[in-house]
Amino acid sequence: MTAAPVVCFVAARSGTGKTTLLEKVVEEMTARGYSVGTIKSDSHEMQMDREGKDTWRFTQAGAKATAIIGPGAYALIQKTPDKEDLETVAAMLKNVDIILVEGYKGADRPKIEVVRAEKGTDVVTDPRDLVAVVSDVGIFPDLPGTVPVFGLDDYHNVAELIVKTYLCSSQAGA
Numbered sequence: 001m002t003a004a005p006v007v008c009f010v011a012a013r014s015g016t017g018k019t020t021l022l023e024k025v026v027e028e029m030t031a032r033g034y035s036v037g038t039i040k041s042d043s044h045e046m047q048m049d050r051e052g053k054d055t056w057r058f059t060q061a062g063a064k065a066t067a068i069i070g071p072g073a074y075a076l077i078q079k080t081p082d083k084e085d086l087e088t089v090a091a092m093l094k095n096v097d098i099i100l101v102e103g104y105k106g107a108d109r110p111k112i113e114v115v116r117a118e119k120g121t122d123v124v125t126d127p128r129d130l131v132a133v134v135s136d137v138g139i140f141p142d143l144p145g146t147v148p149v150f151g152l153d154d155y156h157n158v159a160e161l162i163v164k165t166y167l168c169s170s171q172a173g174a
Helices: 018-031 054-060 086-092 155-166
Strands: 006-010 036-040 065-070 073-078 098-102 111-115 130-135
Touching: 006 018, 018 036, 018 098, 018 155, 036 086, 054 065, 054 073, 086 098, 098 155, 130 155
Parallel strands: 006 098, 006 111, 036 098, 111 130
Antiparallel strands: 065 073
């Protein structure tokens, strides 16, 4: 397992606003001085390269792994027979205080579930893994009382919860 805490942002269905929420939380935490890593779960055939670029050409030629290294950054595309395990990929992220994941609702990790009324109002995360719910639905009577519910635009308080729960609370709001 990775040394950095890992928190998954999940939903029962796509189109709930996970990406937008996660983007805002990353911006908020970065503004507070935290180094944030992100992982995106993709159920389609992932493509990061742009057609015609050298790395794309190498991959198309059959390379099992292709890396590009530039000033200040590198990227690696690794072909795998199946979807890679979250823990394996999380362990590759270096120099981050926390890793925020979009997806992986089946992972044995803490989760923040996004619920949008037009997509359904059920919370599908096991209550033992549920850190918070972010939603435009006001009340969830079946949730344990200890699970906070935030509005879809309340990324400031979602970030604050993550900081207080998983990072050094003395840095909260720094």
